[in-house]
Amino acid sequence: MRWYENDGLWSGFGELMFSERRAVEAEANVADSPLLKFTPGTRVLDLCCGPGLYVVPLARRGHAVTGVDLNQEMLDRAASVCAEAGVEARLEQGDMGDYVRPGEFDVVINMYTSFGYFAEPERNLQVLRNAHESLVPGGQILMDLLGKEVLASWVGRPQAVDLPDGVAFMRDTVLDDWTRLRTDWTLVRDGAVHQASIVSFVYSAAEMRAMLEQAGFVDIECFGGFDGSTYDNHAKRLIVRGTRPR
Incomplete structure (x- = not known):
């Protein structure tokens, strides 16, 4: 069993990985971040959505959100918080290494360093290729990582x-x-x-830029936080955005 397939990990340590503080931060990011300002009705894929920390605030803002996760317990928690919030979202169980929906989404997000899980580098690259194929021309991917420099x-x-x-x-x-x-x-x-x-693998900004380019993305940008700040020695996170060519 690969570590991310261990349901006991997510059920036993999920409250630490997806704390109430993170839920509050996700709500604030969706409300305030220029990187998460989408036109109402945007079709958003939250890849590795966990318990729905971003699913709920994005759906509340009128976006058509699909949350995908390998762990069914995480999806059950996401369904519960969606119901409590009175929002609708499509929740699907799936492996990010295989999940592809050609041209179905306007935006793909991947939060909380939920990338680099596979032991084979080519399989991690395939995740980006899948996201590229799942986007419409002009669609964007937005990734939140703990960069190697940070x-x-x-x-x-x-x-x-x-x-x-x-x-x-x-x-x-x-x-x-x-x-x-x-x-x-x-x-x-x-x-x-x-x-x-x-x-998991850990990546620098340059390495992520190269991988996204290899997967077919263009206009790749790196930021030091959801406020759109520069990725420099003051950065707290590595936020990477890329576009599928039109």
Whole structure:
């Protein structure tokens, strides 16, 4: 079993990966970010949508949102939050390495560093090719990543996250000459210890630009946050946008 196919990872550590704070941030990004300003009715594919943190605010703004995720429990949570918010969205179970809907979307988003999961570099590139094929001519892809340059400023420092009923510890380790990253999680709750690890490729802005070009995208831009700021030494995230040629 590959790590991202482990349902226990997402059910056990999902509340850490998709916290209430992240839900609030997603709502604010959709409301304020110039990178997420779409014409009402835009057909948006949220690839690796998780529990719907971006699905709900995008649907609330009148967009036709499709959320795709491999994990059914995440999709069930997304369906629940959509129902609570009174919005409609199409939710589909699927593998991002295979998911293709030719010319069906105006925008593809991929948030929370949900890229680079496959051990084979060509399969990660195929995700971008799938997104390219799924977009209409002139459509855009928008990716939110923890860029290699940002990661380098703090990687290796253990972090602790307090929870109402426990505590979680996280440690990152760089692998294979800065090619991949392993994140080890330890959750201590009710006297029990749970552990999980995530291993994925980590990319610089230049590497992402090259991959998007290889997948057929043009007019590729890199930003240091959802505010559209420059990707420089002050960046907190790597936001990459590319366009399918008309």
